[in-house]
Amino acid sequence: MxxxxxxxREALDIFVRYLQIDTSNPPGNEKPAARFLGALCEAEGIExxxxxxxxxREILVARLRGDGSKRPLMLCNHTDVVPVEAQYWDMPAFEGIVQDGKVYGRGAVDMKGCGVMQLIAFLLLKRQGVKLKRDIVFCAVPDEEAGSDWGMVWLCEHRPxxxxVEFELSxxxxxxxxxxxxxxxxxxxxTNEKDICWLRLTAVGRPGHGSVPHAENSAVYLVxxxxxxxxxxxxxxxxPDTEAYITRLAEAGLMPTLSDRAAVEERVKNSPELLAMFINTLNLTMLDAGIKANVIPAKSEAVIDCRLLPGQSKADWMDRVRERIADDRISVELYSPDQGEPARVDWDTELFRTINAVVKEAMEDAIVVPGMTIGGTDNRFLRELGIPAYGFIPCLLSPEERRGFHGNNEFLTIENLNMGCELMYEIVRRMVV
Structure with a gap:
């Protein structure tokens, strides 16, 4: 037992110390985080x-060897975090402050907390001397928040x-x-995710003095x-993925059935997170225009964050954007790296069934559904290799915790950290024995 x-207590101590390592990306500097997690593995005599x-910038790879009767399971997490606008936080973002049952810090939910859950499962199986049928690969990678070129992309290209592995969790x-x-x-x-398609819009006009009426203002074109x-x-x-999602929610009484498509669409449109699973999203995230208050800008630029549904082409989407703008004075070009289109993987697998069983045994009233990530993760690079790479943080995040993803005052409750450690351990244990 x-x-x-x-x-x-051990998990909380590790979590707090991990949050104190500033791995904001850019610039990244994730080596200290890799060494911190690696030292905990080395102390247990783990390869x-x-x-x-x-x-x-380093990738940590730690491995527990199995007898080879089953192929490996990878527990993957990223060590980098998005930057902080410190003036909008109520406490320092890199001190791992524990307050009122919550642990605050950049990376608490995205995704250092999950990394600790994976690490605890990994360490416990080593300490227990469990006879493994699979290798367990604990992998902590850099650069997920900036496209993964120096993390998972590098790993897939240089260290196949x-x-x-047979399965991966992230x-x-x-x-x-x-x-x-x-x-x-x-x-x-x-089991799937949308495609990242950041676009840069550029408008070029005629510069001039800010005091003179002007009809060729690039900023106006752009606006x-x-x-x-x-x-x-x-x-x-x-x-197919979102239909399976709706079907399971309907079975649980949380959504109308697909036979009532109008009612389903009404519910979808009233929920931003749900809506993102059914449309190509488009959000203005960056603006750049002007050099001085009294100079009309010759060039104005904007970046829009688009996320495309599976099976949609970046080129086709860019053409649709151009048609919608209907202005030859605006150029539209791809701003994000073109890393191909995400591949779909099956959800009817041993790993999905294990997650479903463990969660429902812990909470009889839990509902487990296959879903689609509306953001981008490292899973997409493994899915391209045909690996069932699943996104799953095994805890119950409140709406306030969910707002911490790339938000201010990011936190994870201690209750969720504890739950996540227990559920992750049991999921991994069942997969490897």
């Missing part, structure tokens, strides 16, 4: 490797031996305490184009 109170992909899905206005213990296992995009009404697109 495991002494879970002692494990919980550990550090792979440098760029100066001060590390990613030669971020992208998990539990939530609410669905719309209803309370629910809803767990989504992400007009952006308004057309913001007002763009687009219909919903249903995919």
């Amino acid at each position: 495991l002494n879970w109170p002692a494990v919980h 550990t490797e550090y792979i440098e992909t760029a100066p001060n 031996d590390v990613v030669d 971020e992208g899905g998990g539990g939530t305490t609410r669905f719309g206005r209803e309370e629910a213990k809803l767990f989504s296992v992400a 007009q184009a952006l308004n057309r995009l913001i007002d763009w009404e687009r219909g919903l697109t249903f995919t």
